[in-house]
């Protein structure tokens with residue numbers, strides 16, 4: 001088990017500063033980040049770009065400049081921008097009823113819950129507005145399970161290095177990353193972190209206080225790192241052996257992103273609890289915590305709640321997303337397109353190894369493991385009017401909408417190649433100075 005504070009301080013004070021190789025190359029980089037604006041918290045460094053509207057895989061500025069959106073609002077715009085089925089579902093609902101609170105029946109909520117339960121391992125669903133709230137519900141569900149089964153002492157949850165579970169106090173503790181924890185102490189108690197894919201360390205970390213294991217089947221922010229099938233299976237076995245709950249965070253990798261409705265289906269392993277968000281709303285804020293009847297046993301009337309979660313607008317959009325994603329052949333087509341994109345990217349990586357080291361990920365959740373700094377690769381692609389999203393481990397994420405066309409994939413590959421070539425030339429020129 002690692003303590004991130006101790007690790008961070010050790011790293012900060014013990015390591016001599018050694019600039020990475022790329023810093024020796026003084027190639028010009030345009031100024032691309034500005035602060036938000038005087039009335040906004042300065043919590044985001046934003047690109048100096050504002051979009052007026054979106055059409056499928058494209059974002060368009062007020063001046064009419066078109067960008068290929070392979071960032072997808074960080075895996076949120078699962079069906080691209082302005083998908084006609086989503087637009088009509090939302091506008092029809094908007095004309096009828098926006099909000100009633102969870103004091104009343106919400107038919108769209110019951111329907112979406114049943115559809116998610118039918119399509120997955122789950123029996124029960126709790127709707128939220130965000131991924132972090134879905135994780136909060138998952139964590140609370142796991143703790144309550146042990147509480148009502150007579151083990152209130154079992155509250156600890158094992159998580160993994162590189163994880164990202166959100167920005168609430170509990171989810172930053174679960175993620176365990178110092179950069180998100182710093183200054184927000186005291187850290188919420190009850191999370192024990194082990195190395196990425198270190199299942200032996202999980203086994204060693206289990207104590208009589210352990211309640212659950214929480215894992216992203218494919219790490220997103222951590223750098224598009226899929227957890228090997230074998231490891232997910234071993235985690236399932238450990239959970240059976242020790243009466244632990246297995247929690248999957250499929251906030252980023254779920255809802256068709258990997259070419260299956262949920263990424264864990266590739267491994268043939270089911271969790272007891274799962275957090276979902278992002279893609280299920282296609283751009284409207286929706287999250288969900290799914291659980292088996294057994295795991296949800298402690299989540300009885302009054303123990304948890306939400307004002308906005310599961311509201312009629314969100315549920316109309318969630319149902320509309322499922323209409324499309326569950327259509328016959330939709331996910332198979334995602335798999336086919338993903339292969340096309342991945343093969344094209346592998347060719348570009350072969351061509352420009354000084355820029356892109358490797359291609360990671362599965363489905364339309366792909367990562368360019370960069371040789372140059374990922375922020376610079378990102379800027380080079382943005383100059384080509386292609387949008388991507390940086391992640392940890394010097395990776396640049398490509399998360400296009402699941403509706404991306406073959407022609408758009410070819411167009412994106414041309415732009416990525418052009419960006420990589422430009423960067424490669426700049427690196428070579430800097431090295432020759």
Ligand SMILES: Cc1ncc(COP(=O)(O)O)c(C=O)c1O
Nearest residue numbers: 130131132164165166220251252
């Ligand atoms: C895997 C994962 N879990 C949780 C979250 C938190 O979701 P939200 O930002 O909607 O709270 C994210 C967001 O990036 C995520 O990628």
